Amino acid sequence: MTESIVRFDGVSATYGRILALENVSLDLPANGFVGIVGPSGSGKTTLLRVLLGVMHASHGKVTRKSGLRLGYVPQVESVDWNFPVTVAEVVGMTRSAGRWWPRTTDQERNEIETVLCQLGLEGLGERHIRELSGGQQQRVFIARALFHKPDLLVLDEPTSGVDVSTRHEILHLLVDLHESGVAIVLSTHDLNGLASHLPRIICVNKGVIADGPPLAVINPEVLERTYGAPMQVLEHGGMPIVVDQLEHTISHRLRGSGK
Amino acid sequence: MIALDLLEPYKYEFFRNGLLVAVIAGALCGLLGVFVVLRGMSYIGHGLSHAVFGGAAASAVMKVNYFLGAGIWGIVSGVLIGRISRKRVIGADAAIGVVTTGSFAVGLMLLNRYGQAKRSIEAVLFGSVLGVQTADIVAVSAVAIGVLAIIVLGYRRLLYATFDPEVARISGVRVGAVEVLLMAMLSCTIIVTMRVIGTLLISALLVVPAATTRLMTNSFARMLTIAPIVGAVSSFVGMNLAYHWDTSASGTIIAVGVVAFAVVYAVGGIRSRSRIGHLHV
Numbered sequence: 001m002t003e004s005i006v007r008f009d010g011v012s013a014t015y016g017r018i019l020a021l022e023n024v025s026l027d028l029p030a031n032g033f034v035g036i037v038g039p040s041g042s043g044k045t046t047l048l049r050v051l052l053g054v055m056h057a058s059h060g061k062v063t064r065k066s067g068l069r070l071g072y073v074p075q076v077e078s079v080d081w082n083f084p085v086t087v088a089e090v091v092g093m094t095r096s097a098g099r100w101w102p103r104t105t106d107q108e109r110n111e112i113e114t115v116l117c118q119l120g121l122e123g124l125g126e127r128h129i130r131e132l133s134g135g136q137q138q139r140v141f142i143a144r145a146l147f148h149k150p151d152l153l154v155l156d157e158p159t160s161g162v163d164v165s166t167r168h169e170i171l172h173l174l175v176d177l178h179e180s181g182v183a184i185v186l187s188t189h190d191l192n193g194l195a196s197h198l199p200r201i202i203c204v205n206k207g208v209i210a211d212g213p214p215l216a217v218i219n220p221e222v223l224e225r226t227y228g229a230p231m232q233v234l235e236h237g238g239m240p241i242v243v244d245q246l247e248h249t250i251s252h253r254l255r256g257s258g259k
Numbered sequence: 260m261i262a263l264d265l266l267e268p269y270k271y272e273f274f275r276n277g278l279l280v281a282v283i284a285g286a287l288c289g290l291l292g293v294f295v296v297l298r299g300m301s302y303i304g305h306g307l308s309h310a311v312f313g314g315a316a317a318s319a320v321m322k323v324n325y326f327l328g329a330g331i332w333g334i335v336s337g338v339l340i341g342r343i344s345r346k347r348v349i350g351a352d353a354a355i356g357v358v359t360t361g362s363f364a365v366g367l368m369l370l371n372r373y374g375q376a377k378r379s380i381e382a383v384l385f386g387s388v389l390g391v392q393t394a395d396i397v398a399v400s401a402v403a404i405g406v407l408a409i410i411v412l413g414y415r416r417l418l419y420a421t422f423d424p425e426v427a428r429i430s431g432v433r434v435g436a437v438e439v440l441l442m443a444m445l446s447c448t449i450i451v452t453m454r455v456i457g458t459l460l461i462s463a464l465l466v467v468p469a470a471t472t473r474l475m476t477n478s479f480a481r482m483l484t485i486a487p488i489v490g491a492v493s494s495f496v497g498m499n500l501a502y503h504w505d506t507s508a509s510g511t512i513i514a515v516g517v518v519a520f521a522v523v524y525a526v527g528g529i530r531s532r533s534r535i536g537h538l539h540v
Binding site: 079080085092093094100144 | 297415418421473
């Protein structure tokens with residue numbers, strides 16, 4: 001059995017009096033590749049925050065493997081793209097704690113170039129972050145997380161607001177990273193474009209609704225309990241495809257009004 | 260003849276002292292202003308200078324050393340402002356407004372009731388190069404050296420915590436401590452420069468050189484190098500013009516800074532214009 005690197009035992013978390021996460025128990029293995037899905041306000045981000053240790057559980061226990069190194073990739077929407085930093089400066093940031101020498105050392109410069117090459121960003125180190133394409137920008141923040149040499153990479157909505165080709169690019173990159181031995185946990189709203197491709201999905205709405213491979217988890221019953229809305233699930237090429245019934249109804253009405 | 264005219268103010272010790280303090284203050288405010296501008300804290304700088312006014316008045320009335328009284332008051336206000344800024348219940352701007360204007364009002368009342376009100380208030384509001392003493396030169400130099408040392412040694416953490424505080428925290432940077440340190444540096448800077456620049460115009464000296472520099476470079480490290488130069492040059496030119504034109508020293512320093520901003524903005528063209536729309540000033 002694969003070793004667990006993070007374990008939640010009956011974890012609850014609150015913002016003041018508002019309960020954001022209730023009695024969550026789960027295991028993340030060292031070779032895991034897990035997607036957290038759920039509607040807005042369901043506790044996905046809270047779960048990631050508790051996992052990362054920036055938020056404490058109000059009940060229950062979070063156990064992390066001793067010496068576990070975490071890499072975090074925030075939503076790109078939260079980034080200030082006008083901030084005056086270069087790609088290399090962003091990547092080097094994760095080695096800030098406890099460093100008194102302000103300049104990047106030659107060794108760090110080489111390591112930054114290596115991680116940029118690994119992510120297909122070679123030669124872009126001196127560019128301002130706003131001068132890159134959407135896919136390259138997302139890669140810069142993944143590079144920053146990887147520069148910390150993490151055992152577990154945590155990504156918050158990595159495909160939010162990106163086009164289809166960028167989404168494919170990010171998914172390929174994450175698969176490559178997983179195959180190189182990095183455990184990955186990500187939150188996503190994207191059921192068809194991202195979650196259904198992953199080996200394991202956890203459906204969350206305050207608590208864990210279902211946990212398992214996409215074909216076992218993505219079904220109308222689980223989705224209705226998770227999202228509170230009726231959805232149909234089709235199967236194509238061994239993968240589940242979610243059809244939003246409400247949108248289906250609206251499109252019928254719109255087509256009807258166009259007559 | 261023109262050269263002699265230009266050198267005339269340097270015959271006077273009060274001018275030399277005032278110029279020295281103003282140039283160091285310009286460089287210091289330019290340096291810290293980088294953080295003020297990039298963190299969208301210009302209102303905090305403005306509020307803090309008003310809050311320190313209360314401490315200055317209280318120390319004058321209680322006959323406590325100005326730097327000690329205003330220093331304690333300023334740092335406490337700064338930390339308080341930093342904490343309130345993170346709360347969202349009534350909105351940070353309203354909360355900061357309450358604290359700083361409250362402090363300003365207390366200072367005004369104390370000077371009205373116990374002090375030589377008019378002279379003291381004008382000196383604190385608009386600053387006075389005539390009043391610069393050796394203690395001011397020592398204080399502003401000491402704070403400048405301290406701030407420079409902290410920014411050099413804490414450069415990486417300051418950059419990370421300014422750009423992305425949440426991820427910096429995850430990477431082990433003590434973001435809360437960085438914020439307290441920044442507020443303490445701001446408070447100390449305002450305290451030692453207030454007697455020359457004045458309460459009303461300190462926030463401008465914190466914002467204008469850094470905003471001008473932002474138009475000139477896309478590098479954080481270069482901003483930290485150029486902004487103090489812009490601040491120091493504005494102070495130097497402003498002080499000299501103020502002597503020859505017989506205008507307010509602090510007002511002229513800021514006016515020179517604003518002219519420099521306008522020139523850089525105009526020269527920068529379309530590229531600069533697209534950037535200025537996103538400045539947090």
